[in-house]
Amino acid sequence: QVQLMQSGAEVKKPGASVKVSCKTSGYSYTSNFIHWVRQAPGQGLEWMGRFNPNTGDAVYSQRFQGRVTMTGDTPVSTGYMELSSLKSDDTAVYYCARQFVGGLDYWGQGALITVSS
Amino acid sequence: QSVLTQPPSVSGSPGQSVTISCTGTTSDVGGYNYVSWYQQHPGKGPKVIIYDVSHRPSGVPDRFSGSKSGNTASLTVSGLQGEDEADYYCSSYRDNNILVFGGGTKLTVL
Numbered sequence: 001q002v003q004l005m006q007s008g009a010e011v012k013k014p015g016a017s018v019k020v021s022c023k024t025s026g027y028s029y030t031s032n033f034i035h036w037v038r039q040a041p042g043q044g045l046e047w048m049g050r051f052n053p054n055t056g057d058a059v060y061s062q063r064f065q066g067r068v069t070m071t072g073d074t075p076v077s078t079g080y081m082e083l084s085s086l087k088s089d090d091t092a093v094y095y096c097a098r099q100f101v102g103g104l105d106y107w108g109q110g111a112l113i114t115v116s117s
Numbered sequence: 118q119s120v121l122t123q124p125p126s127v128s129g130s131p132g133q134s135v136t137i138s139c140t141g142t143t144s145d146v147g148g149y150n151y152v153s154w155y156q157q158h159p160g161k162g163p164k165v166i167i168y169d170v171s172h173r174p175s176g177v178p179d180r181f182s183g184s185k186s187g188n189t190a191s192l193t194v195s196g197l198q199g200e201d202e203a204d205y206y207c208s209s210y211r212d213n214n215i216l217v218f219g220g221g222t223k224l225t226v227l
Contacts, residue, residue: 045157047216059213095162095163097163102150102168103151103165103167104153104163105168107162109162
């Protein structure tokens with residue numbers, strides 16, 4: 001069955017970077033885009049960008065342009081999202097999700113990233 | 118401020134129907150048939166219940182239906198049940214391969 005397993009929770013200091021992984025299984029990794037979506041405590045869903053595992057290309061939300069990098073490692077069927085220059089309002093649960101047609105059909109369990117001094 | 122506009126909350130009694138709207142522009146909802154709806158229970162991750170405006174993934178009850186008219190998409194939940202109480206988010210593709218979400222709607226079953 002399709003699964004997306006994310007790395008665990010992390011605590012980071014302001015100004016640091018964080019890299020979250022998303023290991024996929026149960027389907028052909030290069031066949032579907034991987035999206036990254038975050039959710040701050042008590043807030044809604046916010047799209048960060050998407051990564052194409054087939055070409056290595058990424059499209060980012062303008063809000064995160066210059067601070068986010070999405071990559072992948074095909075041999076291990078894993079996508080990554082790195083966010084730099086962390087601020088306290090980057091504290092959120094970060095999800096990866098697989099694109100199916102026009103929607104996101106399978107989601108990772110989420111990774112809580114806390115930014116605190 | 119979210120790109121797509123949803124009502125903050127809706128409510129209904131068991132057995133009734135409720136509709137949640139999602140308003141965008143010609144650059145997103147009105148321009149593409151790529152509107153999705155997600156259900157999120159407290160402490161859980163989102164789950165897709167409608168994709169491509171009106172398609173239901175397998176396993177999603179047919180009480181959930183989606184539609185679109187112009188720049189506004191809608192999710193209708195018929196025959197409300199207690200387990201339907203959750204937050205609901207719409208999303209749409211936008212020009213330049215961008216994905217946008219609505220601010221979310223809290224559905225309360227009275």
